[in-house]
Amino acid sequence: MLEFAEVAAAAARLKGIAHRTPVLHSRTLDALLGCEVLMKAENLQRMGAFKFRGGYNSVNVLGEAERARGVVAFSSGNHAQAVALAAQLHGCRATIVMPQDAPALKLAATRGYGAEVIVYDRYKEDRAAIAQRLTEERGAALIPPYDHLPVMAGAGTAALELIEDAGPLDALIVCAGGGGFLSGCTVAAKHLLPAIEVFGAEPERGNDMQLSLARGEIVSIDVPRTICDGQQTQAVGKHPFEVIKAHVKDVLTVPDPVVVEAMRFAFERMKLVLEPSGACALAALMQHRERFAGKRVGVTLSGGNVGIARFMALMSGTERVD
Numbered sequence: 001m002l003e004f005a006e007v008a009a010a011a012a013r014l015k016g017i018a019h020r021t022p023v024l025h026s027r028t029l030d031a032l033l034g035c036e037v038l039m040k041a042e043n044l045q046r047m048g049a050f051k052f053r054g055g056y057n058s059v060n061v062l063g064e065a066e067r068a069r070g071v072v073a074f075s076s077g078n079h080a081q082a083v084a085l086a087a088q089l090h091g092c093r094a095t096i097v098m099p100q101d102a103p104a105l106k107l108a109a110t111r112g113y114g115a116e117v118i119v120y121d122r123y124k125e126d127r128a129a130i131a132q133r134l135t136e137e138r139g140a141a142l143i144p145p146y147d148h149l150p151v152m153a154g155a156g157t158a159a160l161e162l163i164e165d166a167g168p169l170d171a172l173i174v175c176a177g178g179g180g181f182l183s184g185c186t187v188a189a190k191h192l193l194p195a196i197e198v199f200g201a202e203p204e205r206g207n208d209m210q211l212s213l214a215r216g217e218i219v220s221i222d223v224p225r226t227i228c229d230g231q232q233t234q235a236v237g238k239h240p241f242e243v244i245k246a247h248v249k250d251v252l253t254v255p256d257p258v259v260v261e262a263m264r265f266a267f268e269r270m271k272l273v274l275e276p277s278g279a280c281a282l283a284a285l286m287q288h289r290e291r292f293a294g295k296r297v298g299v300t301l302s303g304g305n306v307g308i309a310r311f312m313a314l315m316s317g318t319e320r321v322d
Contacts, residue, residue: 001242002149002183004191007156010057014157017089018053019045021158023165024301028269033285035292038166040158043278043304046108047081049230050158050181050302051145055082057154058143058317059090067092070140071201074127076229077106078277078303079145084115095140097198103229104308119281122232123223146180147237156184162191170295175302176200176209176251177231177239185300186247196223200244200251203228203259210251212240213244219313227256227314227321228279256321259283260275260314265300273311279302 007251010263024039042050054126059071073083080096087094094115098107099122111285120130128144135142144151158181159172172189175180179200186198202209206224212235236244244251261277262283266272274282285292313319 001154001246002152002187002239004187004318006149006153007140007160007184007188009155010053010150010153011160013057013060014053014154017056020161023162024270026270029265033292034287035064035286035294036296038160038162038297038301039282039299039301041272042158043272043274043301046087047078047113048303048305049078049082050155051078051082052085052112052262053157054151054154054180054184055079055143056086058148059083059086059092060299061150062141066293067139070094070138071143072097072131072135072140073143073145074131075145076232077110078230078305080110080115080117080313081113081287081305082108083202084110088114088233095132095134096139097127099127099143103305103310105306106305108307125267142184144237146178147239149239151230152180152240154184155181156188158300159185159188159298159306160192163189166298168193168296169196169298171197171199171292172201172298173201173281173285174300175231175277176202177233177277179209179244181300183240183243186243189249192249198247199284200247201281202231202251202253203254203280204255206231206233207251207253208234208269209244210253212236212241213248213251215226216245217287228259228277228280230275231280254280254283254287258287259265260321262286264315267315272301273304273306274301275303275306278316
């Protein structure tokens with residue numbers, strides 16, 4: 001199981017490389033939800049999401065000979081950009097397997113960081129199998145998006161910084177896809193604040209983690225149809241689930257329209273642009289506000305990689321969300 005020492009080591013590697021993103025507070029939001037909300041703005045991280053933390057840490061821990069052979073990753077977008085940028089910073093080659101329907105902004109950014117992008121059909125093909133084949137053919141190192149201890153450790157540094165900057169919290173809500181971010185943040189938070197309650201947040205249509213936690217075993221689902229493209233995972237990772245099963249209080253689900261509501265609040269009242277997955281934890285707090293009444297709650301704003309056309313469509317209602 002991931003240990004706090006690995007998160008602390010990742011924090012040392014990331015110091016001066018990753019942005020120490022701000023912790024934001026809105027009195028309007030506090031009044032609306034009936035609790036004090038401290039938001040870690042990872043949409044302002046390098047490449048626009050928390051994923052840079054795990055991507056950089058994973059490339060950095062490789063030996064020089066391993067980096068010389070290059071790295072391979074698979075991702076719907078943010079991990080792709082993170083590994084591509086991390087590889088560029090370390091002077092090594094990156095090959096990224098991405099779904100053909102990934103947001104154009106994320107595809108373009110990944111290529112812009114110098115990575116080779118190989119697209120696949122997420123509804124018909126197995127991205128992990130494609131990445132494994134490429135790894136074997138090229139002798140490269142595989143960096144999975146969440147079921148990988150260096151990724152988990154790097155992601156956990158966001159919660160480490162949040163608690164260092166915000167002080168004690170009663171609860172922490174972290175967006176959840178494959179569980180790398182949630183598990184890393186849980187390890188950091190529970191080490192620093194043993195009494196804290198940690199919650200995952202995922203879209204209602206992609207509630208595999210909620211099902212897994214309830215049953216005590218990993219549950220797989222079909223690719224979820226949700227606007228939260230970064231959370232279209234089918235099952236939580238094995239390593240993250242060890243942490244989640246042991247230490248996460250609950251996984252909260254939220255309908256897509258509430259995700260849009262959270263994006264709109266962040267933009268109109270806080271001048272922040274969030275992608276749908278990046279707003280999921282805030283949306284979960286909005287949806288389940290009664291559980292957090294009177295508490296001091298940390299929330300991760302996990303990313304802001306959304307194109308202007310998609311953002312405008314969601315904000316204006318021209319893209320139907322139900």
